[in-house]
Amino acid sequence: YLRARLDERVIGRVLSAHCEHLEISVPRSWLQGWRAGVNVEGGWLLDVGVHWIRLLRLLLGEVRQVSAHTTGAATAHGATLHAWLAFEHCAGAATFALSFRAAEAGPAAADAAVG
Numbered sequence: 334y335l336r337a338r339l340d341e342r343v344i345g346r347v348l349s350a351h352c353e354h355l356e357i358s359v360p361r362s363w364l365q366g367w368r369a370g371v372n373v374e375g376g377w378l379l380d381v382g383v384h385w386i387r388l389l390r391l392l393l394g395e396v397r398q399v400s401a402h403t404t405g406a407a408t409a410h411g412a413t414l415h416a417w418l419a420f421e422h423c424a425g426a427a428t429f430a431l432s433f434r435a436a437e438a439g440p441a442a443a444d445a446a447v448g
Contacts, residue, residue, distance in 0.1 A: 336392055339422065347393060350420075350427035352385050357436050377433045378403060378412050385429065394421025401429075410435045 338344050358377075390396065401416035411434040418427045 339392065347423045349425040350389065350393060350423055351429075352389055352427070353430040354381060354385060355430075355432045356381070357434050376412060378414050378431055381433070382414060382431050385431065389418070389420065389427060389429070393423045393427060396420060 335344075339347065386396075396418055398419040399416060400418075401414060403412065403414045405412040412432070414429070414431040416429040418429060420427055
């Protein structure tokens with residue numbers, strides 16, 4: 334619906350965009366199934382990030398330019414990505430922040446992270 338409104342110019346031209354996802358999770362709670370494979374690169378940032386990038390591409394068109402910095406991408410303790418992106422249908426820049434930190438281990442921490 335929103336992409337159609339943008340195409341029809343009903344809501345105008347996108348000048349800039351920001352997408353941010355911050356999560357605290359129980360240690361290794363996301364390392365299940367295919368994510369637990371030793372040959373899987375990118376970890377949590379890739380697993381979660383692709384969904385947000387898909388949404389941005391749907392709304393703003395294809396990515397034209399990227400500048401990004403990551404820390405801890407392959408660890409279960411935490412990871413962060415900060416990116417600047419230029420999109421086909423965005424007059425300015427889009428910023429993208431994705432960050433994950435493992436909660437402290439233990440039953441109380443697990444309940445706090447889930448609830």
